[in-house]
Amino acid sequence: MAGIIYIIGMGPGDRRMMTEEAYSCMEKSDVIVGYTVYVDLVKSYFPDKEIFTTPMTQELERCRACFDFAAAEKNVAFICSGDAGVYGMAAPMFELLPEYEKSMQDFSEDNIVVIPGVTAAISGAAVLGAPINHDFCVISLSDLLTPWEVIENRLRAAIAGDFAIVLYNPSSKKRKDYLKKACEIMLDAGAKKDRACGYVENIGRVGTNSTVLSLEELQEAQVNMFTTVFIGNSKSEIINGKLVTKRGYQI
Numbered sequence: 001m002a003g004i005i006y007i008i009g010m011g012p013g014d015r016r017m018m019t020e021e022a023y024s025c026m027e028k029s030d031v032i033v034g035y036t037v038y039v040d041l042v043k044s045y046f047p048d049k050e051i052f053t054t055p056m057t058q059e060l061e062r063c064r065a066c067f068d069f070a071a072a073e074k075n076v077a078f079i080c081s082g083d084a085g086v087y088g089m090a091a092p093m094f095e096l097l098p099e100y101e102k103s104m105q106d107f108s109e110d111n112i113v114v115i116p117g118v119t120a121a122i123s124g125a126a127v128l129g130a131p132i133n134h135d136f137c138v139i140s141l142s143d144l145l146t147p148w149e150v151i152e153n154r155l156r157a158a159i160a161g162d163f164a165i166v167l168y169n170p171s172s173k174k175r176k177d178y179l180k181k182a183c184e185i186m187l188d189a190g191a192k193k194d195r196a197c198g199y200v201e202n203i204g205r206v207g208t209n210s211t212v213l214s215l216e217e218l219q220e221a222q223v224n225m226f227t228t229v230f231i232g233n234s235k236s237e238i239i240n241g242k243l244v245t246k247r248g249y250q251i
Contacts, residue, residue, distance in 0.1 A: 002107040003030070003070040007090050009083035009117020012204025013041030017123065022115050029077035031069050033062055038081050041205075050074075063092050067100045070111060082119035087140055087168060090114050121166040124200040124228040127210045129242025131198060131230040132164050136245070141178045142169035152185055159189040164236060164245045167229035170199075171222075179229065183219040186231065191215055196232040198243040199223055212238045 006025040011017040023045075026032060031050040032039060039053045052069070054061050062078070069076045080088035093112055101107060125132045139154050140146065158165050165186075170179040187193065193216035200210045201224065213221065215231065223229065236245040 001073060002104055002111055003073050003075045005066050005070050005076045005078055005093070005112050006115055007084045007088070007093055007112065008077055008079045008115040009085070009088065009119070010038065010042060010079045010081060011118035012120070012123055013038065013081065014204045015045065017118055017204045019115070019117065022117055025113075025115050026077040026079070028075065030074040032077045032079060033066050033069070034079040035059075035062070035081075038079055042079065049077075059089060060092060060096075063089060063096055066093065067096065067104065067107075070107065071100075071104050080117070082123075083117045084114055085116070086119045086121075086138065120168065120200075120203055120228040123203045124166070124210075124230065127200045127203060127208065128198045128212065128230055129239070129244050131232055131236065131243040131245050132166065133245045133247055134164060134233065135161075136164035136166060136233075137161075138166045138168060140168040141175065141182055142172075143175075143178075151182075155182055155185045156189040159186050159191050162233050164233045165231040167231065169225060170227055170229045172225045179221065179223055180219050183215055187215065191231075192234070195234065196236040196238045196243055197230060198238075199227050199229040201227045203228060212241060212243050 006029060008022045008025055010022055026046060031052060033052045036053040036055055039051060043051060052065050066076045066078045078089060084090040097109060121138050137158050143151060195215040197215050197218045198212040202208050230243060232243060232245050
């Protein structure tokens with residue numbers, strides 16, 4: 001019988017911020033598969049598990065390894081940071097499924113189970129206060145798989161719709177100025193310079209750090225790939241050091 005592949009959102013990586021279902025599925029799996037940095041966060045909990053990792057940019061190799069392990073009748077914990085369905089590996093696994101259904105006996109969509117996790121938009125919001133307490137959207141600034149023109153259109157549309165915005169992947173070694181560019185686009189689209197914003201580094205991990213500031217100040221902020229950025233809507237405020245997007249109650 002083919003094994004089960006659990007595509008697991010592990011949250012930030014700390015045991016306290018994993019769901020019981022996520023931890024349980026890792027516990028009952030034979031092998032843990034994932035990006036090296038993420039597996040390093042959890043492997044101490046499971047010292048006897050078989051481990052398979054690949055570095056960044058080898059995502060499809062990890063996906064294919066999961067199918068190979070399942071074909072060998074092993075249950076697999078395929079871990080992703082945050083939630084597996086938010087910039088995670090759930091989609092490519094289902095995209096590859098038709099190929100493996102043809103070659104693997106007794107394997108179907110029922111052998112792939114997605115386990116939700118706490119994504120950075122949620123865990124980071126909790127650190128900052130209540131920045132996404134009304135309608136919001138999530139936009140990645142990585143143009144590795146999405147053309148920058150598409151990202152720019154989404155930023156402009158989010159400002160036009162007055163959404164609170166969460167920015168994933170705001171910076172990297174090759175994209176040091178992307179957050180600045182995004183801020184310039186949002187200002188050009190009509191956002192005011194004093195719009196309330198914030199960011200959180202290393203959410204739920206050692207070195208967690210948060211900052212609240214204006215959109216104008218955010219333009220010059222130095223962030224890294226482990227940072228999640230929050231742009232309030234036009235009515236968001238910084239209240240006692242917390243970034244708050246109001247629901248609209250008359251208080």
